[in-house]
Amino acid sequence: MSKEQYHEAMLYEPAEDGKVRCRLCGHECLIGPDKLGICRVRKNVGGKLISLSYDALVSVNVDPIEKKPLFHFLPGTLSLSVAAAGCNFQCAFCQNWQISQAPRTGKVLAGQAVPPAQLVARAVRRGCASISYTYTEPTIFFELAYDTARLAQEKGIKSCFVSNGFMTPRAVRTIAPFLDAINVDLKAFRDETYRSVMKGRLEPVLTCLRELVRCGVWVEVTTLVVPEMNDSEAELADIAGFIAGELGPDVPWHVSRFHGDYEMIAAASTPIATLHRAVQIGREAGLRYVYSGNVPGDENESTLCPRCGSMLIRRTGFAMAANRLDAGRCPDCGSRIAGVWK
Numbered sequence: 001m002s003k004e005q006y007h008e009a010m011l012y013e014p015a016e017d018g019k020v021r022c023r024l025c026g027h028e029c030l031i032g033p034d035k036l037g038i039c040r041v042r043k044n045v046g047g048k049l050i051s052l053s054y055d056a057l058v059s060v061n062v063d064p065i066e067k068k069p070l071f072h073f074l075p076g077t078l079s080l081s082v083a084a085a086g087c088n089f090q091c092a093f094c095q096n097w098q099i100s101q102a103p104r105t106g107k108v109l110a111g112q113a114v115p116p117a118q119l120v121a122r123a124v125r126r127g128c129a130s131i132s133y134t135y136t137e138p139t140i141f142f143e144l145a146y147d148t149a150r151l152a153q154e155k156g157i158k159s160c161f162v163s164n165g166f167m168t169p170r171a172v173r174t175i176a177p178f179l180d181a182i183n184v185d186l187k188a189f190r191d192e193t194y195r196s197v198m199k200g201r202l203e204p205v206l207t208c209l210r211e212l213v214r215c216g217v218w219v220e221v222t223t224l225v226v227p228e229m230n231d232s233e234a235e236l237a238d239i240a241g242f243i244a245g246e247l248g249p250d251v252p253w254h255v256s257r258f259h260g261d262y263e264m265i266a267a268a269s270t271p272i273a274t275l276h277r278a279v280q281i282g283r284e285a286g287l288r289y290v291y292s293g294n295v296p297g298d299e300n301e302s303t304l305c306p307r308c309g310s311m312l313i314r315r316t317g318f319a320m321a322a323n324r325l326d327a328g329r330c331p332d333c334g335s336r337i338a339g340v341w342k
């Protein structure tokens, strides 16, 4: 049996003339018979929407949780990190374009069938506290992530997404009971940038973020600061203001350094001064935890107590060097530090 015959997709409905409407991500594709959605990994086969990525993992690694980055979620633990090929965005600066864009270019990445039970068993065997759905976009291998996350929860293993945040609110509500943490890329605060550079839209990402917080999933936000794309003070202030005002001042914001890649291979890297300014803008907006990323050794990688300024978690790159938290509190002033600590 070909894999197209099984693993019916979740979150779709029949439409007129044998078409189906996918409700998984903000594109809400209307897919004709034998056609694929924009992500190229969901296909209408005889009026049934089929996931082509369920049995096709292209990456299974063990990473520190800090690499996601998730800084306020079980620091110092390992996360089994898995990915299937494909994405619902087409970011011109994608750093994993070889696997995220492969289906779009017609490249066949065979992938590996690793059933949920095996993934969970592997996480346990490798001493991982969580499984992360990452590297590409977990939304497009939603069914595998959902089945695995349900099973993982039964075994006491947490689940994390690293996502572009383009899930529909319905998709968020479906996965939320089994999703412990998510890092969402808020890539810009201008809809025209989302449309032209990512081939997406801004509003569904903001809606998804609000819904994640409402559902009680631990949320961290990352913005890759790309020169001349999203690095103006006004736009950075808009992003920081949205996080602080609508998601809450305890939501960590990671501002990451861009290096040229994919269709923007020749573009200049983000100046360190720009990142430091972004950190400052985040703090001025009221965010309590703002981190710089992709700059190993930078002073803004560690967690300080927002009340007394004590060093709480010291990091270098993806390594946690020290953790002074005492049951989630600052050992010096007793302030509670937002996060999932055990």
Ligand code: SF4
Binding pocket: 022, 023, 024, 025, 026, 027, 028, 029, 036, 037, 038, 039, 040, 041, 042, 088, 139, 140
């Ligand atoms: S996941 Fe998104 S891009 Fe893929 S078929 Fe569904 S709506 Fe379209």
